Amino acid sequence: MPREAILDPRQEILRTAARLFQEQGYDGTSMNDVAAALKLSKGGLYHHFQSKDEILFNLMDHAMNITEERVINKVRGLSGAEERLRTLIRLHIEVVLSESDREITVMLHENHPLPPALRRRINARKKDYVHFVQNLIADAQRARGSQGSVSPRAAAFALMGMINWIYQWYKPEGELRGPDLVRQYTEIFFAGALQ
Amino acid sequence: MPREAILDPRQEILRTAARLFQEQGYDGTSMNDVAAALKLSKGGLYHHFQSKDEILFNLMDHAMNITEERVINKVRGLSGAEERLRTLIRLHIEVVLSESDREITVMLHENHPLPPALRRRINARKKDYVHFVQNLIADAQRARGSQGSVSPRAAAFALMGMINWIYQWYKPEGELRGPDLVRQYTEIFFAGALQ
DNA sequence: ACTGAAACCGACCGACCGGTCGGTTTGGGG
DNA sequence: CCCCAAACCGACCGGTCGGTCGGTTTCAGT
Numbered sequence: 001m002p003r004e005a006i007l008d009p010r011q012e013i014l015r016t017a018a019r020l021f022q023e024q025g026y027d028g029t030s031m032n033d034v035a036a037a038l039k040l041s042k043g044g045l046y047h048h049f050q051s052k053d054e055i056l057f058n059l060m061d062h063a064m065n066i067t068e069e070r071v072i073n074k075v076r077g078l079s080g081a082e083e084r085l086r087t088l089i090r091l092h093i094e095v096v097l098s099e100s101d102r103e104i105t106v107m108l109h110e111n112h113p114l115p116p117a118l119r120r121r122i123n124a125r126k127k128d129y130v131h132f133v134q135n136l137i138a139d140a141q142r143a144r145g146s147q148g149s150v151s152p153r154a155a156a157f158a159l160m161g162m163i164n165w166i167y168q169w170y171k172p173e174g175e176l177r178g179p180d181l182v183r184q185y186t187e188i189f190f191a192g193a194l195q
Numbered sequence: 196m197p198r199e200a201i202l203d204p205r206q207e208i209l210r211t212a213a214r215l216f217q218e219q220g221y222d223g224t225s226m227n228d229v230a231a232a233l234k235l236s237k238g239g240l241y242h243h244f245q246s247k248d249e250i251l252f253n254l255m256d257h258a259m260n261i262t263e264e265r266v267i268n269k270v271r272g273l274s275g276a277e278e279r280l281r282t283l284i285r286l287h288i289e290v291v292l293s294e295s296d297r298e299i300t301v302m303l304h305e306n307h308p309l310p311p312a313l314r315r316r317i318n319a320r321k322k323d324y325v326h327f328v329q330n331l332i333a334d335a336q337r338a339r340g341s342q343g344s345v346s347p348r349a350a351a352f353a354l355m356g357m358i359n360w361i362y363q364w365y366k367p368e369g370e371l372r373g374p375d376l377v378r379q380y381t382e383i384f385f386a387g388a389l390q
Numbered sequence: 391a392c393t394g395a396a397a398c399c400g401a402c403c404g405a406c407c408g409g410t411c412g413g414t415t416t417g418g419g420g
Numbered sequence: 421c422c423c424c425a426a427a428c429c430g431a432c433c434g435g436t437c438g439g440t441c442g443g444t445t446t447c448a449g450t
Contacts, residue, residue, distance in 0.1 A: 027222035154379040165356025184349040192387025
């Protein structure tokens with residue numbers, strides 16, 4: 001028998017909460033809503049998490065784990081500055097568009113004030129990611145010998161904006177589909193930031 | 196005596212609500228908070244607006260008015276496709292960074308569900324703006340005779356993302372100040388989308 | 391001085407929120 | 421078969437929310 005045939009209940013709660021938070025917002029979703037969606041009583045839900053904030057924090061932390069596994073670690077295994085940057089753009093977009101990783105969009109949008117300690121941990125991880133992207137860009141600029149009138153910092157913010165804004169308008173059935181989106185965004189950014 | 200020495204009370208309420216919504220979020224701000232900040236009772240506040248939603252809608256509508264006045268109308272008065280696009284980028288960034296127009300960031304971030312009718316009106320205005328930008332980009336591409344591998348639609352979304360994401364990281368006292376930001380973003384986008 | 395409407399107050403309402411708690415069910419190891 | 425801890429239930433709590441309402445103040449026009 002498979003060791004993990006039954007999901008960790010905490011993870012199942014997080015998955016459900018992520019879905020509801022994405023659909024109705026954090027404040028628009030009550031703990032009752034979460035419990036009901038899991039066919040649980042509110043008391044039963046509080047057996048697994050001791051506060052709504054704890055759920056939100058774990059959601060955001062999990063989102064950062066996903067980003068680390070599916071983007072950063074994959075890119076680290078590559079060589080060639082431009083190839084690494086190109087891959088980062090593709091993978092990051094894929095994560096944002098991924099139906100299954102709703103935690104990402106929750107984290108992108110929700111700015112509900114977490115307890116300061118937790119907030120700091122998330123912000124630090126976000127900042128690390130931006131620095132990683134910034135370094136990638138600097139490497140790619142160096143490799144191409146570009147006349148750096150565009151700072152890696154500004155370029156990194158521009159790239160994060162382009163990609164993280166996608167969820168605001170993207171529709172899977174729309175005219176601008178995934179692979180096409182990746183191609184065009186990559187073209188725009190490469191020509192724009194590595195000139 | 197000046198006819199409008201005293202502000203329209205509704206506008207003063209909107210200004211205060213915008214400030215509080217930006218600082219604490221829409222759900223994190225109660226009608227009591229708004230009333231208290233105005234040195235009003237909640238009952239007094241409800242004399243001017245009949246619901247919290249009505250305040251949010253007027254805030255968002257006002258934000259769209261500002262965009263129309265300060266960006267679209269200014270750009271319409273210009274000639275030369277590239278000059279118009281360049282100016283749009285600068286003005287749009289300036290509006291996002293403007294201390295006094297907090298309604299903008301409220302609208303960019305808050306996705307509290309408005310009554311469908313109101314929601315549609317705001318969304319229609321947003322869509323109009325994207326179309327306006329899209330046409331500007333198409334004109335600029337044509338004027339430059341660029342080999343259009345980048346569609347105006349994708350470029351418009353990329354630009355909106357770059358700019359509308361700024362409020363997520365921008366700090367007035369940071370190293371990347373306003374004019375510098377405008378210059379670099381313009382460079383990135385022109386090289387990226389008009390290649 | 392009087393009046394009427396607009397502005398405003400403050401107590402109040404029902405609903406719902408996040409969270410608690412004492413007790414019951416469940417199921418695997420001895 | 422029993423035990424015990426983990427899982428779970430459901431009633432409950434204090435507090436706050438958006439919104440209401442009847443009454444009072446303010447003040448411009450006459």
